[in-house]
Amino acid sequence: MIEFKLPSLGADMDEGKLLEWKIRPGDRVSKGQVVAVVDTSKAAVDVEIWSEGTVFELLVESGETIPVGTPMATLLEAGETPQNARHSPHTAAAPQASVAAAASSTPEPAAGVGRRRISPAARKRAEELGVDIETVDGSGPDGAVTLADVEQAAGASRAAAPQAAIDRQAEMRRAIAAAMSRSKREIPHYYLAEPVPMRRATAWLAQANAGRPIAARLLMAVVQLKAVALALKTFPEMNGFFRDGAFQPAAAAHVGVAISLRQGGLVAPAIHDVGEKSLEQLMTELADLVKRARAGTLRSSELADPTITVTNLGEQGVATVYGVIYPPQVALVGFGRIIDQPWVEDGALGVMPIVTTSLAADHRVSDGHRGARFLAELRELLQQPEKL
Amino acid sequence: MKMTYREAVRQAMHEALVADPRVFLMGEDVGKYGGSYACSLGFLEEFGPERIRDTPLSELGFVGAGIGAALGGLRPIVEVMTVNFSLLALDQIVNTAATLRHMSGGQFSVPLVVRMATGAGRQLAAQHSHSLENWYAHIPGIKVLAPATVADARGMLAPALADPDPVIIFEHAQLYNLEGEPAEDGHCDIATAALHREGADVSLVTYGGSLPKTLAAAGQLAAEGIAAEVIDLRVLRPLDMATIFHSVRKTHKAVVVDEGWKSGSLAAEVLARLAEECFYELDAPPARVCSAEVPIPYARHLEEAALPQPARIVAAVRRMLGK
Amino acid sequence: MDENELRAAVIATLKAIAPEVAEGDLRADRPLRSQVDLDSMDWLNFLIGLHERLQVDIPEADYARLVTLGDVLDYLARKLA
Numbered sequence: 001m002i003e004f005k006l007p008s009l010g011a012d013m014d015e016g017k018l019l020e021w022k023i024r025p026g027d028r029v030s031k032g033q034v035v036a037v038v039d040t041s042k043a044a045v046d047v048e049i050w051s052e053g054t055v056f057e058l059l060v061e062s063g064e065t066i067p068v069g070t071p072m073a074t075l076l077e078a079g080e081t082p083q084n085a086r087h088s089p090h091t092a093a094a095p096q097a098s099v100a101a102a103a104s105s106t107p108e109p110a111a112g113v114g115r116r117r118i119s120p121a122a123r124k125r126a127e128e129l130g131v132d133i134e135t136v137d138g139s140g141p142d143g144a145v146t147l148a149d150v151e152q153a154a155g156a157s158r159a160a161a162p163q164a165a166i167d168r169q170a171e172m173r174r175a176i177a178a179a180m181s182r183s184k185r186e187i188p189h190y191y192l193a194e195p196v197p198m199r200r201a202t203a204w205l206a207q208a209n210a211g212r213p214i215a216a217r218l219l220m221a222v223v224q225l226k227a228v229a230l231a232l233k234t235f236p237e238m239n240g241f242f243r244d245g246a247f248q249p250a251a252a253a254h255v256g257v258a259i260s261l262r263q264g265g266l267v268a269p270a271i272h273d274v275g276e277k278s279l280e281q282l283m284t285e286l287a288d289l290v291k292r293a294r295a296g297t298l299r300s301s302e303l304a305d306p307t308i309t310v311t312n313l314g315e316q317g318v319a320t321v322y323g324v325i326y327p328p329q330v331a332l333v334g335f336g337r338i339i340d341q342p343w344v345e346d347g348a349l350g351v352m353p354i355v356t357t358s359l360a361a362d363h364r365v366s367d368g369h370r371g372a373r374f375l376a377e378l379r380e381l382l383q384q385p386e387k388l
Numbered sequence: 389m390k391m392t393y394r395e396a397v398r399q400a401m402h403e404a405l406v407a408d409p410r411v412f413l414m415g416e417d418v419g420k421y422g423g424s425y426a427c428s429l430g431f432l433e434e435f436g437p438e439r440i441r442d443t444p445l446s447e448l449g450f451v452g453a454g455i456g457a458a459l460g461g462l463r464p465i466v467e468v469m470t471v472n473f474s475l476l477a478l479d480q481i482v483n484t485a486a487t488l489r490h491m492s493g494g495q496f497s498v499p500l501v502v503r504m505a506t507g508a509g510r511q512l513a514a515q516h517s518h519s520l521e522n523w524y525a526h527i528p529g530i531k532v533l534a535p536a537t538v539a540d541a542r543g544m545l546a547p548a549l550a551d552p553d554p555v556i557i558f559e560h561a562q563l564y565n566l567e568g569e570p571a572e573d574g575h576c577d578i579a580t581a582a583l584h585r586e587g588a589d590v591s592l593v594t595y596g597g598s599l600p601k602t603l604a605a606a607g608q609l610a611a612e613g614i615a616a617e618v619i620d621l622r623v624l625r626p627l628d629m630a631t632i633f634h635s636v637r638k639t640h641k642a643v644v645v646d647e648g649w650k651s652g653s654l655a656a657e658v659l660a661r662l663a664e665e666c667f668y669e670l671d672a673p674p675a676r677v678c679s680a681e682v683p684i685p686y687a688r689h690l691e692e693a694a695l696p697q698p699a700r701i702v703a704a705v706r707r708m709l710g711k
Numbered sequence: 712m713d714e715n716e717l718r719a720a721v722i723a724t725l726k727a728i729a730p731e732v733a734e735g736d737l738r739a740d741r742p743l744r745s746q747v748d749l750d751s752m753d754w755l756n757f758l759i760g761l762h763e764r765l766q767v768d769i770p771e772a773d774y775a776r777l778v779t780l781g782d783v784l785d786y787l788a789r790k791l792a
Contacts, residue, residue, distance in 0.1 A: 121640045121671040140672060141710045147640055147671040209771045214762045217771060219751050260750070262729060290752050316744055 002051045002075040006038065006060075008068045009047075009303040011327045012179035013040050017065040018072070020134045021116075022046075027055045029075065034299065036072065041171035042267050043293070047300040053077050061116045063137055117144035129154040172265035183327050187242070188363040191322045194375040196382050197345075198338050198353040204385040220338070221257075221312050222282040224355075226388045227381040228310055228333050229253040229274035235374040237366040238331040238359075239307045247330065247365045252276075256306025256326065257286065259293045267293050268309050268326060269302035279388060313337065320356040330362035333378070355382075393535075394564040396542035397427045397503075401465060403574070404549055405435050408463060411549060412439040414450055415467030424469050425505060425564050451477035451502065455485050455554075458500040463549050468504040471558065472518050477502075485554040486529030497552040501545065507560040507597045507647055508695055514683035517691075519647040521596065522654040524556050525625040531555045532625040533578055536599035538568030540622060543576030551578070558624075560597030560647075581631040582622055587615030590705050591635040593658055594645040595621035598696055602645045605701035614705060624654060632658065633666050640671035643704050645696050650678035672708045677701050712765075717787060721780070724760040728753050739781040746780075767791060 006016055016038040023035045034046040053075030060072045076082070118133055122145045126133040129150065136153040138145035183189075201223055209217040232239040232253045240249040253275045256268035271277075271285050292298055306326070312335040313321050319339055323332035336356040343352030357378055361371045381388065391399070404411045412435075413428055419442040422429035432440045443450035447468055454466035468474045474481070485498045508517030525532045531551060535541040541559065548555040555578070584599070585606050594602040599620050606616040617635050621627065636642050642662055646655035655676040662674055680694040712720070722734050729747050737746060744754060758769050761783075767790045769777075777783050 119640075119671040120668045124668045139710060141707060144672065144710075146710075206771060214755075214769060215759050217755065219755060221751060262731060262748075287752065287756075316748070316750060 001056065001080065002053055002077060003071040004035070004049055004051065004073040004075060006066055006068050006070050006072055007047065007300055007304055009038070009040050009045055009300050010042075010179070011182060012042075012175040013068060015065055015067045016040050016045075018060050018062050019044055020062055021058055023055050023058075023073070025055050025057060029053060029055060032301075038300070040303070041168075041175040042265070042303075043296040043298050045298050045300050045303055051075060053080075056082060058115075061143065062134055063116070063143055117142055119144060119146050121147045122150045126150045126154075169264050172261075176265060179326060180324050183324050187325050187327060187330075189325060189360050190363050190368055190371065191358065191360050192368060192371050192375055193320055193322070193356055193358040194372075194379055195341070195354045195356050196379045197343065198355050198382065201382050201385045202338065202353055216280070216283075218279055218283050219286070221335075222279050222286055223385055223388060224312060224335050224382070225255055225257070225271065225274055225282060225286070225310055226277075226279060227378055228308070229255055230381055230388070231374055231377040232308065233275060234377055235366075235370060237370060238361060238374055240330060240365075241307070241328040242330050242362055242365055243328050250307035252307070254305050254307045256309035256329070257289060258309055258311040258323075259290055261294060267298065267303070268306060268311075269293055269298050270306035272301070272305075308333065310335070320358055322358055323360045325360055325362060330365045332360045334358040334360070390567055390569055391538060391542075392564065393538050393541045393559075393566040393568070394425060394427055396538045396568075396570055397425075397545075397559060397564075398429065399570075400542050400545035400574075401428065402431070402434075404463075404465070404545055405431070405439060408549070410461065410463040411465065412441065412457075412462060413465045413467065414441040414443055414454060416443055416445060416450075416469050418442060418467050423467065425559075425561070427564075428467075447473050447477035448480060451480040452484070454500050454502070455480060455488075455498055458485075458498045458554075459488070459496055464500055465545075465549070466500065466502045468502060470516060470518075470561070471504050471506040471520050472516050474502075474504050474520075478523075481524070481530065481554070481556070482527050486527050489553060490529060498554050499549070499552050500554045501548045501557065502554065503557045503559060505561040505564075506558045507562055508679070508684045508691060509562045509597065511686060511688055511691060513686040517684035519596075519649075519679065521558050521624050522646075522648050522652065522657070525627075525654055525657075527625075529553065530625065531578065532623070533557045534596040534622060534624050535559065536563065536594075536596050536620050536622070538566060539571045540576055542570035542574050544578055546575060547578045558596060562597045563600075566600065578623055579628065580622065581628040582620045583617065583631065583635070584620055585616065585618040587617040587639070589615045589639055590641040590643060590708065591617045591619060591632065591639045592643050592645060592701065592705070593619045593621065593632055593635075595624060595654070596647065598645045598647050601696060601698050602701060605645075605698040605705070608698060608702050609705055612702075612706075612711075614709065614711070616705060621654075621658075627657070627661070629658075629661050629665065632662070633669075636662060636666050637669050640669055641708055642670075642674040643677060643701065643708065644674070645677045645701055647679055647696055649681050650676055651681065653678055675704050675708055677704050712791060714784075714788070717765075717791070718784060720764055721761065721783060721787065724757060724764055727760055728757050737780055739784070740779055742778050743780045743783065744778075761787065765791065 019039050020037040029049050030052050031050050032048050035049045036047045038045050038047050056074045056076045058073050060066055123133055125147055131150055131154045136145050136149050139149050140146040236249045239253055252273045254270040254272045255274045256270050258266055258268045260266045269289055308329055309326050309332045311323050317337045319336045321334035321336055323334045325332050338353050338355045340351050341354045343350055357375055359371050359375050417424050418428045419432040419440045451466055454464040457464045485500055488496045488498050507519050533544050535544050592602050602618055606618050609616045617639055619635055644655035644658045646653050655678055659674045677696045677700050684694055685691050726732055732747055
């Protein structure tokens with residue numbers, strides 16, 4: 001018997017609200033499959049499973065808010081049956097509960113087990129009104145979704161949206177506050193910055209884009225992402241997590257991209273294996289990620305496993321950004337605006353497009369000397385954009 | 389004209405005895421004593437011993453004699469003192485009265501009326517407190533009535549006597565002192581359930597001695613802002629489910645109040661039919677308020693605790709509504 | 712397509728990227744991206760949206776000319792003429 005527990009989708013997440021199961025008992029699930037949608041304070045996240053098996057029991061109902069680590073479902077491994085399965089403490093407790101219930105004169109159905117409670121009338125009415133019943137909160141006994149809930153949801157869906165948005169914003173603000181406070185409390189940051197000439201990179205990008213239809217054009221952001229990922233190969237101490245008093249380097253560069261949300265707040269979901277992907281693929285993935293981040297449909301793995309974060313204040317931004325590390329990561333790389341500046345090259349003063357790269361890094365893991373070499377490496381990589 | 393339930397039963401029998409010479413009353417203590425519940429007081433003097441017949445303490449014997457009289461063309465009203473003693477006459481009622489039309493290929497009918505008191509609440513202990521209406525309501529071939537109001541006590545006897553098949557009438561012993569108004573012409577049907585109180589939030593379905601308790605509960609719920617609809621089944625066999633479905637389609641919630649024990653009860657039957665026919669209208673699991681599954685206790689406080697009471701009905705509704 | 716239709720198409724495209732934009736608050740003579748807070752991805756998506764809606768080709772070399780809403784409207788009007 002495998003227990004599927006609510007994963008932590010970031011340092012700022014203590015609990016999550018199950019919005020929807022994507023699986024039912026009896027379904028076979030495979031690694032990477034999206035099995036549930038969980039509302040964190042930041043977004044509705046598609047949660048993936050990393051085990052294989054057959055769903056035995058769903059232990060949490062839609063609408064429930066549960067702490068990270070709470071068992072949500074049990075799976076039968078290959079060859080297991082409900083009878084021969086090694087029972088987890090939860091399932092072992094179930095028969096006791098039913099004995100207790102039978103002895104009571106008014107047995108209450110055990111809450112939190114089995115299918116979500118939706119009254120037949122509510123289900124029927126939801127169909128008639130075109131309301132997605134899974135999104136309706138239940139106010140009835142044991143959280144049952146009743147007719148009144150459906151009708152209220154149908155009537156109030158428009159009216160409630162702004163309120164929900166405000167709540168989400170407040171929640172997100174709290175989450176960011178918690179993570180950033182923890183970062184500044186626990187992580188001894190050091191900061192470095194380096195101006196990087198971008199003439200080659202901008203020229204190369206302009207030429208690359210000139211031959212492309214608009215929808216296939218690349219942004220400087222992906223060039224920078226790829227450069228960071230490649231630099232990390234030489235400086236693994238910038239890539240990974242500081243946990244339990246020790247640094248755990250990450251094998252691959254899953255680069256978290258700080259994405260500001262239009263209504264306020266930000267998320268930093270990962271693009272996986274950035275070092276191994278072409279710029280075209282990174283562009284496609286970045287566009288998709290930004291779109292989904294703003295639509296609030298991120299996947300759990302994107303939120304859970306960035307190994308470093310890149311923030312790009314971009315063309316509208318400022319010259320230099322010094323970031324706050326997102327724990328338990330150990331570094332954050334920043335890119336400012338590309339600005340034409342006086343620049344001495346080969347003894348002659350000229351004008352050069354410059355981007356200021358910055359590094360905020362965890363001094364428990366790395367030192368300024370290594371950090372400086374990392375930024376130097378990044379600078380050199382950006383001089384050879386054709387190799388990215 | 390206001391009268392007691394007891395007086396209504398008496399007037400109904402009096403009317404029948406006057407109206408039809410084939411009608412006669414038979415049972416333990418119905419003559420000289422005037423009936424265990426005084427429903428035939430003065431009848432012996434008025435109609436004479438041939439039509440008001442005291443019987444030996446043998447339910448098997450005198451119910452059988454009633455069946456014979458009915459087969460022979462008379463219209464007997466057989467009073468069995470209480471449902472508790474009717475168990476001795478089960479063979480006559482279930483095996484004979486209920487089956488003869490069928491067994492004779494329609495050649496014989498048994499136009500018999502059996503009246504009996506039923507129910508608990510009077511500290512008569514476990515052997516004299518049964519609510520076994522559902523036992524009879526289980527049997528095809530008989531009609532089962534549960535007058536819960538003065539109007540029904542007054543009105544149900546005439547159509548029961550006019551019915552060509554056996555009719556069992558259950559008079560809850562707690563109701564005899566109830567006061568109320570009979571219908572103007574004294575008559576009523578014996579086919580439909582009755583809506584006693586309208587409400588949009590929950591349907592309370594009940595019968596017999598539980599009706600006043602259910603109405604009391606509905607009043608209390610109204611004070612809390614919960615509008616309960618109250619339906620009196622009146623006829624326990626055949627059940628008028630149409631009236632119940634109509635109500636539940638409006639309220640989407642049902643609580644059945646039944647003095648019988650929950651297991652295998654009439655309440656169970658009503659819930660089963662709601663599940664079968666009305667499933668998609670239900671907005672909450674239907675609920676039952678029944679007697680505790682114990683022999684009915686003698687001690688007053690224990691007896692009260694064992695029976696459905698307004699407070700338990702109110703609590704069941706609150707639970708259902710999540711309040 | 713007249714001037715009003717073109718403006719409506721541009722605003723609709725902009726609103727697909729930035730739903731909170733109130734047309735009345737937009738100054739045609741001020742830099743559009745700073746008014747609406749469009750980052751480079753938003754800007755690209757805005758141009759892709761215009762390309763799809765109006766069937767105009769916007770080379771990257773022309774981006775620098777598209778600063779204000781007025782610039783964008785003039786540019787598109789010329790392209791569509």
